[in-house]
Amino acid sequence: MTNYGTALRERLEQDELLACPGVHDPLTAAVADSVGFDAIYMTGYGTSLSKTGYPDAGFITMPEMIENAGNIQERIDVPLIADSDNGYGNATNVVRTVREYIKAGVAAIHIEDQTFPKRCGHTKGRQVIPREEAIGKIEAAADVRDERNPDFTLIARTDARGTGDGSLEEAIDRVNAFLEAGADIAFVEGPTDEAELERIGREVDGPLVYNFVGDLGSSPYVELSSLEEWGFDLVLFPIAATLSTIANVYADFETFADDPVAAMRDIDDAFNDQPVGSLHEFSGFPEVVEWERKYLPEDEQEKYDDSLGDDLESD
Incomplete structure (x- = not known):
């Protein structure tokens, strides 16, 4: 530690x-x-x-x-x-x-x-x-x-x-x-x-x-x-x-109140411009997947087969 x-x-x-x-x-x-x-x-x-x-x-x-x-x-x-x-x-x-x-x-x-x-x-x-x-x-x-x-x-x-x-x-x-x-x-x-x-x-x-x-x-x-x-x-x-946080959320939500779809595109673009990867990567989902592979039974991994959603593995 x-x-x-x-x-x-x-x-x-x-x-x-x-x-x-x-x-x-x-x-x-x-x-x-x-x-x-x-x-x-x-x-x-x-x-x-x-x-x-x-x-x-x-x-x-x-x-x-x-x-x-x-x-x-x-x-x-x-x-x-x-x-x-x-x-x-x-x-x-x-x-x-x-x-x-x-x-x-x-x-x-x-x-x-x-x-x-x-x-x-x-x-x-x-x-x-x-x-x-x-x-x-x-x-x-x-x-x-x-x-x-x-x-x-x-x-x-x-x-x-x-x-x-x-x-x-x-x-x-x-x-x-x-x-x-x-x-x-x-x-x-x-x-x-x-x-x-x-x-x-x-x-x-x-x-x-x-x-x-x-x-x-x-x-x-x-x-x-x-x-x-x-x-x-x-x-x-x-x-x-x-x-x-207050200033940026206020500015984004002010735009959101007028046009939610356009505001969401702008928020996505602003996030994607940062070098932190996807939200899932930033939050640590790849590490969770690694824990599952290491500690859970093999049949627990089958939940990933043919399921929909973002690929949560690390690059």
Whole structure:
């Protein structure tokens, strides 16, 4: 069994900035994996929206998030970094949360210091728990990591910058304390401009994440070369697949509403232009056929004789 935590740590040790596209389910993850990335990120916002239909406002539960993360990691061949919100409770709840994510096989998670219910890190109204309590949650997470899988990567996030009276100084002090408590990587959510990013790079004593949310949030568009120069090690594009899915499905269905047959032809053409093979190939049907040949009785193979449908064998 692949230890994706080890693979991620080896990649992070390289000098080059690691850029991770965000996905919200195994399907979008499989697409990202087909394109080719060194690691992939599971968004909390997109997971909540795709699984429950509700926004990232504390509506999704720990089992739903972990189930999604495990299914995504099973489908892809590269490490998965997963959102684990605020750990779904206090420090004792964090113990189980981290154990369950490790059992799911993912490479890394990030835990934030928001109150419950939490909300998207780029919306108004966020609040954070006291610093001492937040440190205790990171200590609990680090202890579980050390006991269960030392290569599992723990990313500690603060949303202190985005609270009503939040300051960048408080956010930096928090993530430095989280690193001292055992976190592997620091994550300051919501810096408002490049000057703040540069300051984070100077004053945070450890590896750094930047959350590249684009027009959805308050953080700036910035060149990856600048992030690298300022000392960032990992950049997440959390809602890339979610926004792409909404925008492209809307555009296709708008055409579909006027002329379903023409729209279906356009959708087929667009799909066939991609280098992923047929839908059956992309989804893994050839592998299923191989399993059947290997494990089922010979008379079970007769169902293929003279039957109609696509040839499901691999080329």
